Amino acid sequence: MKILLARLALLALVLAAWELMPRHEIVNPLLLPPLSDVLAMLGELLQRPQVHLAIGVTAAEVAVAFLIAVPLGAALGVLIAENEYLGEVFKPVLFYVFSIPKSIFLPMFILVFGITFAQKVAYAAFTTTFVVMLSASAAVESVKQDYLLVARSYGATRMQILLRVYVPSMMPLLLEALRISMIFNFTAVMIAEMYASRAGIGHLIAGWGENFQMRQLFAGIIVLATVAILFNETVRYFEARCSTWRT
Amino acid sequence: MQHVAHLDETAIEVANLSHIYAGAQGTVPALEEISMRVGSGRFTVIVGPSGCGKTSLLMMLAGLRAQSQGTILCHGRPISDPDPKRVGVIFQEASLYPWLSALDNIEFPLSLRGARERETRQQRRARAEAMLRLVGLEGFGERFPYELSGGMKQRVSIARGLVQDPPVLLMDEPFAALDEQTRMTMGHELLRIWSTMLKTVVFITHSLTEAVYLADEVLVMSARPGRIIDRIAVNLPRPRTYEMMATDVFGQLRDRIWQQIRKTP
Structure with missing residues (x-):
């Protein structure tokens, strides 16, 4: 309870500082407009059809990239974890590629796909697949051999071992993987939109930034932050529910 | 006896x-x-x-x-x-499934057979509960493994080994x-x-x-x-x-x- 109060106090302090410091010109209001101005602009922006369209485009890019990357990454991750030969061959390469900042490949995606919806999706899915793959293979390897032995000794079929042992055993790590890969996925879509695009929230934010429209810029940041935090916390809620069986 | x-x-x-x-x-x-x-x-x-x-x-x-x-x-x-x-096997570490309660762990072997053999859910439950009593853990069935001591976990594991009566x-x-x-x-x-x-x-x-x-x-x-x-x-x-x-x-x-x-x- 005390912790909660302290957290709320911290939030209130930050918001108050955001409001008061630009108002009294302790910080330059041209760079950081007061919170109330930003919120007023946010209300106004959310009325504009142009903004609705941008949110729709970004949401579609994020969703499609995620729907491609998660099953693909999970399948590849399970494959390299389960197949010893493939694991030995591919894992070092994957770790090397994983360490490279993916944004340096962005020009390649533009050359191949043009500045399009497909380019954003392909780039984000490419980035996210690596995260999902490595997390999924770690999740498979986290399953204790004893759990499998117990199931086998009681005559479990392969399907029963998969559904009744692997899946619940991996669940905490899988949820974590889902959460972290969404952070990467969202970031990738934003980078792609801000780098070169004709639509999407990232496109608008980049434009506002270039034109020194700080109230619009911060309003855009609030929208994105809210969406990202909501997704993250939803998954974290389920994660906490199965935290006691983490090994 | x-x-x-x-x-x-x-x-x-x-x-x-x-x-x-x-x-x-x-x-x-x-x-x-x-x-x-x-x-x-x-x-x-x-x-x-x-x-x-x-x-x-x-x-x-x-x-x-x-x-x-x-x-x-x-x-x-x-x-x-x-x-x-x-044959029933009991392993070194109790190897209970942490996502199942004590009673569900004991019932696990029966639930694998469940689809193949005609035994109702209630009958399986009753058998698991009888095993829980046998190993002296009556009243602990709803606990999860992380809520049990080392000895209690091993009792559950023994009950699980015995539940199919091998x-x-x-x-x-x-x-x-x-x-x-x-x-x-x-x-x-x-x-x-x-x-x-x-x-x-x-x-x-x-x-x-x-x-x-x-x-x-x-x-x-x-x-x-x-x-x-x-x-x-x-x-x-x-x-x-x-x-x-x-x-x-x-x-x-x-x-x-x-x-x-x-x-x-």
Whole structure:
């Protein structure tokens, strides 16, 4: 309870500082407009059809990239974890590629796909697949051999071992993987939109930034932050529910 | 209740069993010419130095691992795959599933068969609950493994091994992870359960005291390649009591096992 109060106090302090410091010109209001101005602009922006369209485009890019990357990454991750030969061959390469900042490949995606919806999706899915793959293979390897032995000794079929042992055993790590890969996925879509695009929230934010429209810029940041935090916390809620069986 | 062993019936018969591992530096003989016979309802304990292949042998008896040579018969029929109706296995770490409650863990083996056999959910539940009572954990069924002590977890694990009522129970150092006091209590509890259920038990341990206290017969294995180098009948009366540990007979049996084990390099 005390912790909660302290957290709320911290939030209130930050918001108050955001409001008061630009108002009294302790910080330059041209760079950081007061919170109330930003919120007023946010209300106004959310009325504009142009903004609705941008949110729709970004949401579609994020969703499609995620729907491609998660099953693909999970399948590849399970494959390299389960197949010893493939694991030995591919894992070092994957770790090397994983360490490279993916944004340096962005020009390649533009050359191949043009500045399009497909380019954003392909780039984000490419980035996210690596995260999902490595997390999924770690999740498979986290399953204790004893759990499998117990199931086998009681005559479990392969399907029963998969559904009744692997899946619940991996669940905490899988949820974590889902959460972290969404952070990467969202970031990738934003980078792609801000780098070169004709639509999407990232496109608008980049434009506002270039034109020194700080109230619009911060309003855009609030929208994105809210969406990202909501997704993250939803998954974290389920994660906490199965935290006691983490090994 | 006095336990009566049916010495005339053979529960497990192992003949000329050998096993060779294919390792990175060529082949390693792990088990050599193991032959043993375990009478139905008998409590047999296997002791031996670390790495002598005790656990491998037990995994083969359970049908979880294949031997290179030799045969294993369980109640007259060969064992090649896990057969939960004939053999229940209890592992070193209790190996309970952390996402299931104590009762659901006990019911797990039944739920695997559930689809194939006509037993209602209520009947399975009732059986699991009976096992929970047998191991003295009534009222703890809804607890999850992380809410149970080491001894309680191992009780759940024993209940899970018994729930399908297999005639043979294989136990791989089940109490090794417990502290000494809990270990003594669990040994005593195991004998109580065993005496009410007339199971054939093959039990692996590192503890010589535990071996003599529990066993009808102790098999001593040598270091790798594992062979059976001595068979020691323990003719202490049942039910066993803690006081017996202080007797000369107990001490002599313990000493004989120790002399056999220390001979091996």
